[in-house]
Amino acid sequence: xxxxxxxxxxxxxxxxxxxxxxxxxxxxxxxxxxxxxxxxxxxxxxxxxxxxxxxxxxxxxxxxxxxxxxxxxxxxxxxxxxxxxxxxxxxxxxxxxxxxxxxxxxxxxxxxxxxxxxxxxxxxxxxxxxxxxxxxxxxxxxxxxxxxxxxxxxxxxxxxxxxxxxxxxxxxxxxxxxxxxxxxxxxxxxxxxxxxxxxxxxxxxxxxxxxxxxxxxxxxxxxxxxxxxxxxxxxxxxxxxxxxxxxxxxxxxxxxxxxxxxxxxxxxxxxxxxxxxxxxxxxxxxxxxxxxxxxxxxxxxxxxxxxxxxxxxxxxxxxxxxxxxxxxxxxxxxx
Amino acid sequence: xxxxxxxxxxxxxxxxxxxxxxxxxxxxxxxxxxxxxxxxxxxxxxxxxxxxxxxxxxxxxxxxxxxxxxxxxxxxxxxxxxxxxxxxxxxxxxxxxxxxxxxxxxxxxxxxxxxxxxxxxxxxxxxxxxxxxxxxxxxxxxxxxxxxxxxxxxxxxxxxxxxxxxxxxxxxxxxxxxxxxxxxxxxxxxxxxxxxxxxxxxxxxxxxxxxxxxxxxxxxxxxxxxxxxxxxxxxxxxxxxxxxxxxxxxxxxxxxxxxxxxxxxxxxxxxxxxxxxxxxxxxxxxxxxxxxxxxxxxxxxxxxxxxxxxxxxxxxxxxxxxxxxxxxxxxxxxxxxxxxxxxxxxxxxxxxxxx
Numbered sequence: 001x002x003x004x005x006x007x008x009x010x011x012x013x014x015x016x017x018x019x020x021x022x023x024x025x026x027x028x029x030x031x032x033x034x035x036x037x038x039x040x041x042x043x044x045x046x047x048x049x050x051x052x053x054x055x056x057x058x059x060x061x062x063x064x065x066x067x068x069x070x071x072x073x074x075x076x077x078x079x080x081x082x083x084x085x086x087x088x089x090x091x092x093x094x095x096x097x098x099x100x101x102x103x104x105x106x107x108x109x110x111x112x113x114x115x116x117x118x119x120x121x122x123x124x125x126x127x128x129x130x131x132x133x134x135x136x137x138x139x140x141x142x143x144x145x146x147x148x149x150x151x152x153x154x155x156x157x158x159x160x161x162x163x164x165x166x167x168x169x170x171x172x173x174x175x176x177x178x179x180x181x182x183x184x185x186x187x188x189x190x191x192x193x194x195x196x197x198x199x200x201x202x203x204x205x206x207x208x209x210x211x212x213x214x215x216x217x218x219x220x221x222x223x224x225x226x227x228x229x230x231x232x233x234x235x236x237x238x239x240x241x242x243x244x245x246x247x248x249x250x251x252x253x254x255x256x257x258x259x260x261x262x263x264x265x266x267x268x269x270x271x272x273x274x275x276x277x278x279x280x281x282x283x284x285x286x287x288x289x290x291x292x293x294x295x296x297x298x299x300x301x302x303x304x305x306x307x308x309x310x311x312x313x314x315x316x317x318x319x320x321x322x323x324x325x326x327x328x329x330x331x332x333x334x335x
Numbered sequence: 336x337x338x339x340x341x342x343x344x345x346x347x348x349x350x351x352x353x354x355x356x357x358x359x360x361x362x363x364x365x366x367x368x369x370x371x372x373x374x375x376x377x378x379x380x381x382x383x384x385x386x387x388x389x390x391x392x393x394x395x396x397x398x399x400x401x402x403x404x405x406x407x408x409x410x411x412x413x414x415x416x417x418x419x420x421x422x423x424x425x426x427x428x429x430x431x432x433x434x435x436x437x438x439x440x441x442x443x444x445x446x447x448x449x450x451x452x453x454x455x456x457x458x459x460x461x462x463x464x465x466x467x468x469x470x471x472x473x474x475x476x477x478x479x480x481x482x483x484x485x486x487x488x489x490x491x492x493x494x495x496x497x498x499x500x501x502x503x504x505x506x507x508x509x510x511x512x513x514x515x516x517x518x519x520x521x522x523x524x525x526x527x528x529x530x531x532x533x534x535x536x537x538x539x540x541x542x543x544x545x546x547x548x549x550x551x552x553x554x555x556x557x558x559x560x561x562x563x564x565x566x567x568x569x570x571x572x573x574x575x576x577x578x579x580x581x582x583x584x585x586x587x588x589x590x591x592x593x594x595x596x597x598x599x600x601x602x603x604x605x606x607x608x609x610x611x612x613x614x615x616x617x618x619x620x621x622x623x624x625x626x627x628x629x630x631x632x633x634x635x636x637x638x639x640x641x642x643x644x645x646x647x648x649x650x651x652x653x654x655x656x657x658x659x660x661x662x663x664x665x666x667x668x669x670x671x672x673x674x675x676x677x678x679x680x681x682x683x684x685x686x687x688x689x690x
Contacts, residue, residue, distance in 0.1 A: 051478075057502075059502045061499055061502055062468050062471075062503065062505065065465065065469060065503070066469070066472030066475060066503075068468070069470060069474075069475065069486075070473065070476040070479075071472075072473050073480075074476065075476045077472075089498075093468065096465055097465060097469070102665065103448075103665050104458040105451050106445045106447075106664055107664035109450065109452055109458075110666075110667035141665055141674075142665050144666075164668060165668050166666050166667050196668075250671070251671035251673060254672060
């Protein structure tokens with residue numbers, strides 16, 4: 001059992017996947033020789049050769065498009081999009097083809113690809129290196145969207161996504177990439193060749209903190225902030241808040257969300273992406289549709305604002321902070 | 336500008352050239368059979384559309400040689416990637432024509448979509464040029480596996496304006512994938528003439544930017560299309576990388592059955608090109624060679640007619656897909672709960688209100 005951060009855990013997962021299954025290839029910009037701008041793919045080229053670990057031209061549509069072609073022939077490509085907002089040129093391939101290949105072939109030929117996207121702000125990056133585009137993908141039928149928050153989840157989700165027949169977008173919260181180490185079992189828990197349903201299991205929401213008075217629903221980099229906010233709520237307000245780390249963004253774990261909201265009677269949704277038509281709207285709707293009679297207050301949201309991600313000098317004004325989450329929670333609690 | 340390669344003359348002042356390497360008399364007849372099947376399907380599909388039995392149909396009348404010729408140059412294990420303009424090529428690999436008609440009738444599921452892996456024919460690609468990176472990725476995957484599978488993809492002149500055309504050609508040339516790009520330059524993208532798509536005089540010269548060989552052929556000459564594709568496929572299989580073929584022709588019909596070209600071009604222009612159409616031209620050529628007599632020609636025509644008529648009967652016999660088809664196959668794995676909910680909602684509605 002090793003203590004790993006998320007980058008190391010993802011790296012371990014890629015090594016394990018490539019070792020276990022010859023069909024797995026890894027491709028993207030600057031991923032082979034440098035090991036990726038975040039070093040997630042470090043060491044893969046030396047271990048598996050440049051035929052399977054591929055530095056591509058700087059063209060995201062081409063990367064995703066050729067990955068789809070590889071999957072039609074039976075490979076299992078894992079494509080890295082270097083930064084969140086760099087995925088927009090590949091949007092056409094993702095929406096029009098990756099998401100529809102199974103449908104367009106009567107279920108026979110899904111685009112079995114994984115697209116890894118380091119996403120989100122808080123790392124003092126230039127423009128278009130801090131976006132949270134996950135809701136765009138959650139709106140596209142045919143995709144699965146997943147966002148691990150812990151190192152162990154990151155490794156396991158990656159393996160399960162590679163094994164899954166459907167196209168999977170893995171949103172990697174880059175702010176927690178090196179935020180801390182935790183235990184990751186050495187043995188891969190997933191046999192890539194026989195991993196039916198493994199991803200579905202890993203897309204169930206994880207209880208990051210127990211509580212009974214308020215359900216805080218979140219994912220990605222805001223998860224540790226929500227846990228910190230819950231600690232403060234306990235200490236300063238005597239409130240026991242549960243933090244639900246969604247993991248799966250599409251499909252959502254509706255049972256866990258509804259159960260927590262019903263049990264607590266109050267819920268808050270937190271994410272870094274802009275509010276309008278973000279995942280918070282979906283989670284809030286689900287709770288209101290399914291648990292309104294159990295609610296003591298409307299579900300509120302603490303999110304990014306409906307603006308382009310700011311220049312980084314002002315990113316702390318944009319990002320949900322512990323203070324904003326506590327304030328949002330108090331508003332729900334005092335309704 | 337290079338004159339496009341032409342093998343079939345006109346029987347008078349333009350001489351025939353030699354039959355390309357690799358084609359026996361039997362092959363010539365088989366290729367002719369393919370042309371006739373494509374033509375018969377196309378004409379019948381237009382009639383079905385006029386009768387309201389299928390939806391808008393993207394006819395390809397006159398472009399049969401750009402489809403059958405390159406396909407004939409491929410091995411059965413090679414993959415081809417059609418755009419909607421080549422919607423019926425899968426039938427030449429054994430896919431039931433009724434499924435293509437089902438697609439034209441708006442059917443989803445197995446009634447309208449074939450299994451690409453069965454025929455090594457990618458699904459009919461409606462969006463423009465986006466299937467080219469797939470063709471590159473497929474041949475690249477074969478290369479990674481040490482196999483010599485070739486991929487061949489069709490695109491129109493309008494498609495060369497799309498970014499994916501350039502990304503695909505670039506990836507193919509950088510990684511030397513075994514990919515053949517066939518650009519059917521019929522000079523019209525709905526109402527937009529080729530001069531509005533590109534400032535270059537030809538499509539073929541774009542290949543220079545990607546360091547790949549290109550050939551320009553008469554797109555109305557099935558044997559020229561075959562011959563250029565044969566060279567490109569062979570080069571690709573031997574590790575020589577990708578090629579671009581420009582099949583220069585003219586869109587003799589409308590863009591699709593909903594289009595009226597009289598709004599933007601002079602009918603007389605199409606009439607000038609029409610005598611070059613490939614099916615009659617191939618028949619005359621084979622007759623001059625002494626390979627095709629009237630009885631064989633009539634036999635092939637009758638056979639194609641029967642096959643398409645049978646496909647129409649099959650189409651009419653297919654039970655139209657029920658509401659499940661909306662939700663089937665969106666995912667290869669288990670259906671997510673929100674799709675299950677949608678299906679339940681739709682079923683309940685239909686029970687309540689009737690189908």
